[in-house]
Amino acid sequence: MKVAIIGAGLAGCALAYVFKKSGVKVKVYEAADKIAGGASGNDVGLYNPRFFAERNPESDFYAAAFALAIRSFYRFDDVGWNDCGALHLVTNGQKEGRFPKTVRSWQWEPEHMRMVGAQEATEIAGVQIKQDALYLDDSGYISPRKLCEFYMRDVDIEYEADIAKLDDVEADIVILANGYGAKSFVPWLPLSRVRGQLSYYTQGANSSELKTVLCYGGYCTPSIGGVHAVGSTFQRGEADLELRSDDDADNLSKLEAVVPKLASGFEFVKARAGVRTTVKGHFPIIGKVPAVENLYVSTGHGSHGILSSLMGAYLLVDMILERPLSLSSDTVQALCPSRFEV
Ligand SMILES: Cc1cc2nc3c(=O)[nH]c(=O)nc-3n(C[C@H](O)[C@H](O)[C@H](O)COP(=O)(O)OP(=O)(O)OC[C@H]3O[C@@H](n4cnc5c(N)ncnc54)[C@H](O)[C@@H]3O)c2cc1C
Incomplete structure (x- = not known):
C-alpha cells in the first residue's frame, strides 16, 4: 500500500509516525522547506484536554487523547516534555460553574483531576495564587516542533512540494494533513483561520519558583532553561505572520491580571506567530472524505493539536x-468529515 500524506505539521507527522510503527511506508509532501514550518513550529506547547461539563463524544475524544499522550510521551526522547501539572484557574463565573461539573462528570481519580482551593493551588504552583483551580497532575508542556521532528525520524519526505491536486501524488491512499489548505481539495469543509502569537520572557525573581503550568485564558509555563513561554493571542480570520509587539504586551497583561507579581523582572526574548485551523463547532475533522475514493483528512486541530493529532493519527491508521477502532462509533461519527457534507 502506498500512502501519501500532505503536510508536515503535527497532524501529518503524527500520521507518519503511527504508520511507521505499523510497518507501512509513507511519503510526506510538505510545501515548506522544513518540518513544522506552520502552526506546529512553536518551541513550547501545552497538552491539555478540552474540557466539557458533560461526558459526550467530544469529551471522550479528548479524554482518550490525553491518556494516549501520557502513555506515549514518556517514551519519546528529545521532545522537551515535562509533566509538571497544570492549574486551570477559575477566572470567571463561567469557569466557576463548568470546572466542578467537568470534574464530577469525567470521574477521574482525584490524583489525576480535581478542584483545588487557592491555598492548595499556591502550594502546587510554588507562587501565590488567588483563584481556585482545576488541577491536572499529568498535564504539562512539550515542544511541538521537536515532537514533529521525533515523529518524522526515518520517514520519507519531499520538501517544497506544494501539492495543488491529488493527481500530483502517486499513491493508493492520500491523507490531507495540511491545515487550512485541506479546503482547496475539499471546499465544503467549514475551516477558518485564527492567528496567534506566543511570547517568551526571561524569568524574574518571583517566577523562578513557578512549578506548574498556569492556564487562565492565556498561559504561562514554568521557567524552561531560564525562559517562560507566555501565550497566546487569538485573531480570528487573520493569517499574516508578521510579529506584533501589541500581542506580546497582551500576553503579558493577561498574566499580570491574574497573578500580579509573577511577571516582575520579565525581559522579552522572542516571539513566534502561527495560524491555527479551526472548525465550526471547534472539533477537529478526522476521517474518510465522502464520495472520493481513498481520500482521508486530519485537520481543524485548533488550539489542542498536540493531543488531537496523535489520537487522530491512531484513528485514521x-x-x-x-483494525478495530479504539473510539466509540459516536465519537468517530462526531469527527467524521461527512458531518458537514452539503
Ligand atoms: C500561537 C499558537 C499557540 C498554540 N499553542 C498550543 C498549545 O499550547 N497546545 C496545543 O495543543 N496546540 C497549540 N496550538 C495549536 C497547534 O499548534 C495546532 O493545532 C497544530 O499545530 C496543527 O497542526 P497541523 O499539522 O494540523 O497544521 P500545521 O502545523 O499548520 O501544518 C500544516 C502543514 O501543511 C503544509 N501544507 C499546506 N498546504 C500544503 C500543500 N498543498 N502541499 C503540501 N504541504 C502543504 C504547511 O506548509 C504546513 O507545514 C497553538 C497554535 C498557535 C498558532
Whole structure:
C-alpha cells in the first residue's frame, strides 16, 4: 500500500509516525522547506484536554487523547516534555460553574483531576495564587516542533512540494494533513483561520519558583532553561505572520491580571506567530472524505493539536488498516468529515 500524506505539521507527522510503527511506508509532501514550518513550529506547547461539563463524544475524544499522550510521551526522547501539572484557574463565573461539573462528570481519580482551593493551588504552583483551580497532575508542556521532528525520524519526505491536486501524488491512499489548505481539495469543509502569537520572557525573581503550568485564558509555563513561554493571542480570520509587539504586551497583561507579581523582572526574548485551523463547532475533522475514493483528512486541530493529532493519527491508521477502532462509533461519527457534507 502506498500512502501519501500532505503536510508536515503535527497532524501529518503524527500520521507518519503511527504508520511507521505499523510497518507501512509513507511519503510526506510538505510545501515548506522544513518540518513544522506552520502552526506546529512553536518551541513550547501545552497538552491539555478540552474540557466539557458533560461526558459526550467530544469529551471522550479528548479524554482518550490525553491518556494516549501520557502513555506515549514518556517514551519519546528529545521532545522537551515535562509533566509538571497544570492549574486551570477559575477566572470567571463561567469557569466557576463548568470546572466542578467537568470534574464530577469525567470521574477521574482525584490524583489525576480535581478542584483545588487557592491555598492548595499556591502550594502546587510554588507562587501565590488567588483563584481556585482545576488541577491536572499529568498535564504539562512539550515542544511541538521537536515532537514533529521525533515523529518524522526515518520517514520519507519531499520538501517544497506544494501539492495543488491529488493527481500530483502517486499513491493508493492520500491523507490531507495540511491545515487550512485541506479546503482547496475539499471546499465544503467549514475551516477558518485564527492567528496567534506566543511570547517568551526571561524569568524574574518571583517566577523562578513557578512549578506548574498556569492556564487562565492565556498561559504561562514554568521557567524552561531560564525562559517562560507566555501565550497566546487569538485573531480570528487573520493569517499574516508578521510579529506584533501589541500581542506580546497582551500576553503579558493577561498574566499580570491574574497573578500580579509573577511577571516582575520579565525581559522579552522572542516571539513566534502561527495560524491555527479551526472548525465550526471547534472539533477537529478526522476521517474518510465522502464520495472520493481513498481520500482521508486530519485537520481543524485548533488550539489542542498536540493531543488531537496523535489520537487522530491512531484513528485514521486503524481505519485504513481495517483494525478495530479504539473510539466509540459516536465519537468517530462526531469527527467524521461527512458531518458537514452539503
Ligand atoms: C500561537 C499558537 C499557540 C498554540 N499553542 C498550543 C498549545 O499550547 N497546545 C496545543 O495543543 N496546540 C497549540 N496550538 C495549536 C497547534 O499548534 C495546532 O493545532 C497544530 O499545530 C496543527 O497542526 P497541523 O499539522 O494540523 O497544521 P500545521 O502545523 O499548520 O501544518 C500544516 C502543514 O501543511 C503544509 N501544507 C499546506 N498546504 C500544503 C500543500 N498543498 N502541499 C503540501 N504541504 C502543504 C504547511 O506548509 C504546513 O507545514 C497553538 C497554535 C498557535 C498558532
